[in-house]
Structures are given as structure tokens and as C-alpha cells.
Amino acid sequence: MSEQAALFEPQFLKQLDRLALLTRRNIAGQMQGERRSPRRGSSVEYADFKPxxxxxxxxxxxxxxxARLEKFFLKLFVAEEEITLHLLIDTSASMDWGEPNKLRYAAQAAGALGYIALASLDRAQVTSFGGGNEQRIPAGRGRAGVPPLFNLLNRLKGNGNTSLLQASRRYIQTARVAGPLLLCSDLLTPDWEEALRTLGRRPFEITVLHVLSPDELNPPFEGDLKLLDVEGGESLDVSADLDLLQRYVERLQAWREEVEHFCTTRGINYIFVDTSLPLESLLVSVLRERQIVR
Structure with a gap:
């Protein structure tokens, strides 16, 4: 079975072929593509004149x-250039959990956006981080970049804990060009605020895909339980009665609202997603409504 078939059904890829990435900014790329750029080039749309x-x-x-002014002026055009889509995926142990699995969902969401970019002759590069193990493929361009992208995404496994802040610091130091950036994470790390501030130091157009599973939103537990931290923290004995579960749900909602407020006040696209939401609905409804794709 091919990597494309393993990650997506062929019919879904046909749907993706009808979508394109949107950007809020004019971003100067490296090669000519299908994106408006602030540079002047030789496309069909006038930008300005100069003597x-x-x-x-x-x-x-x-x-x-x-003929009107009896002076020579040159026509300047809007150059259409590629962009580079940056895909960052949290592969800490907490992501490899839930039904549907959070990591698998994040990999498919990133793969779908990466495919859309590559099919439009833009570039897409993916970096995974978790458990001290960072994997990266350089920015591919065009449909030739799809197999390596899907191959990496299919091999992702959750492992250990991660410092989102350290990963963000490394990324802004090594990314060659800015562009749209999709961070897929459950944000279950105490340094998420500083990490997002760090990414904001480069002119990325950031979208946070905040991924949680249905079991995290409404835990189907009751009675006396021992909760184990999959990332190596201490265990916790709890008695899961209705009052405790209600307080958990309220605190989780308050935290999600805190994250959303933090992002929106800094110009970051915040998209919360429950992994029970079909991927097709995320792509063609939610991301289109939020003007990530069209």
C-alpha cells in the first residue's frame, strides 16, 4: 500500500485538489509560483509604473x-511566487492517546494542508518534536514532495515529554524563510505561552491546531482510579464522582478560553478541534470558514 493510500483515501485527495491555501500577508518566496508577492515581476496584473x-x-x-504624456514609463507587475508552509507536529507521549488518536489526527491534518500547498506548486516542510527526538524533511516543492511528506507523517510515534519552548527556539533559528505555520499540539506543556511568543518573533502567519480527544473533554470514568502521567510525571489517586468530573470540565473549558484569548490578542489563528470531528469537516468547513484555505 502506498504512503498516500495509507494516510488518505484517493477520493479525499481529489477533494484536496480543489482547495488552495490563503495567506493574510504578501510573502516574498524563493521561486516563481502561484502566490502574489510584494516583489515586482512579470505576471499579468499591474502593480505600478516607474519612469x-x-x-x-x-x-x-x-x-x-x-502617447498621452510623451514620457517613457515602465509597467511593473505583481510577481506571483511560492510560499513555504511550515508544519510543526507535537509527538510527545500525550499526543499518542485517545480515540480517535490525537497524533494520527494531527498527522492527517498536517498532511492535508501540506498536500494542498505542494499541489499548488508551493513548498511544504514538516518538523516533528517529542521525547528529544526531532524529525524533519526539508521543504519540498510540487507533487514530487508529497511521498516524502506522507512517509514521515505515517511513521510518527508519540514518545516521552517535550519542551514546546525549546522546539520553538530551535525552529526560529533554523527556518530559512517565513510563511504560514501550522502548529499541531495538545498544548499539554507548561511552556506553551512562551513557545508561541517565541514563534511570533519571526514573521510567520501562525495557526494553532489545538487537538484534544473526546475522552479528554468528557472523561468516561467513575469510581476510584489511579491516573498515570504518560510523560513520566507522578501518578494521582482520584475518586471520579460527578462533582469532580464537573469541576474538571469547567477548568478545561477555562484553560481553552485562556489559550484562545492569548492567541487572538497576538494575531494567531486559534482552532480547537475534537478528534471526533471528521477530517473532511475540518478542511472544507472549519479551515475554509477561518480563511486558512479556499
């Missing part, structure tokens, strides 16, 4: 403007 100076290309002279 002719010796050495300029005569082919860019606007002869209609010369």
Missing part, C-alpha cells in the same frame, strides 16, 4: 501612457 531610466527593458514601456 524609464537608461538600461531599463524597452519591452516594459507603456506606449499608451507615452
Amino acid at each position: 524609464y531610466t537608461p538600461g531599463d527593458d524597452f519591452r516594459q514601456i507603456d506606449w499608451n501612457l507615452y
Whole structure:
């Protein structure tokens, strides 16, 4: 079975072919693609004019403007260039949990956006971090970049704990160009605020996909339990009665609202997703409504 088939059904890929990434900013890329850029180039859309100076290309002279003003002006066009989509995936042990599995859901969401970018001749690169093990594939371009992207995403496994802050610091130091950035994480780390501040130091257009499972939102537990920290913390003995579960749900909701407020006040797209939401609904409804894709 191919990596594409393992990650997505062929019919789903056909749906992705009809989508495109949206960006709020004009971002200068590295090569010509299908994205508007602040640079001047030779596309079909006028951007501006400038007076002719010796050495300029005569082919860019606007002869209609010369007929009116009897002066030479060059036509400047909006260049259409690629962007680089940055995909960051939390692979700490807490992500490899729940039904549907959070890590698998994050990998598919990242894979879908990566496929959309590559199919549009943009670039996509993915970095996973967790348990001290960071994996990365460099930015691929075009459909040739799809197999390595899907291959890495299919091999992701949750392991140990992670410092989202340290991973973010490394990333802003090594990323060659800015662009849209998708962070897929459950944010179950005490340094999530500083990590997002760190990513914001580069001109990324950040989207946080906050991934939690249905069992985390409404735990189906009751009675006396021992809760184990999958990332190596202390265990906790609890008695799961209705009052405790209600207080848990309220505190979880308050935390989610805190994260959303933190993001929105800093221009970060915050998207909470319950992994029971079908991936198709996330792509064609939620992300389209939030103007991540069109």
C-alpha cells in the first residue's frame, strides 16, 4: 500500500485538489509560483509604473501612457511566487492517546494542508518534536514532495515529554524563510505561552491546531482510579464522582478560553478541534470558514 493510500483515501485527495491555501500577508518566496508577492515581476496584473531610466527593458514601456504624456514609463507587475508552509507536529507521549488518536489526527491534518500547498506548486516542510527526538524533511516543492511528506507523517510515534519552548527556539533559528505555520499540539506543556511568543518573533502567519480527544473533554470514568502521567510525571489517586468530573470540565473549558484569548490578542489563528470531528469537516468547513484555505 502506498504512503498516500495509507494516510488518505484517493477520493479525499481529489477533494484536496480543489482547495488552495490563503495567506493574510504578501510573502516574498524563493521561486516563481502561484502566490502574489510584494516583489515586482512579470505576471499579468499591474502593480505600478516607474519612469524609464537608461538600461531599463524597452519591452516594459507603456506606449499608451507615452502617447498621452510623451514620457517613457515602465509597467511593473505583481510577481506571483511560492510560499513555504511550515508544519510543526507535537509527538510527545500525550499526543499518542485517545480515540480517535490525537497524533494520527494531527498527522492527517498536517498532511492535508501540506498536500494542498505542494499541489499548488508551493513548498511544504514538516518538523516533528517529542521525547528529544526531532524529525524533519526539508521543504519540498510540487507533487514530487508529497511521498516524502506522507512517509514521515505515517511513521510518527508519540514518545516521552517535550519542551514546546525549546522546539520553538530551535525552529526560529533554523527556518530559512517565513510563511504560514501550522502548529499541531495538545498544548499539554507548561511552556506553551512562551513557545508561541517565541514563534511570533519571526514573521510567520501562525495557526494553532489545538487537538484534544473526546475522552479528554468528557472523561468516561467513575469510581476510584489511579491516573498515570504518560510523560513520566507522578501518578494521582482520584475518586471520579460527578462533582469532580464537573469541576474538571469547567477548568478545561477555562484553560481553552485562556489559550484562545492569548492567541487572538497576538494575531494567531486559534482552532480547537475534537478528534471526533471528521477530517473532511475540518478542511472544507472549519479551515475554509477561518480563511486558512479556499
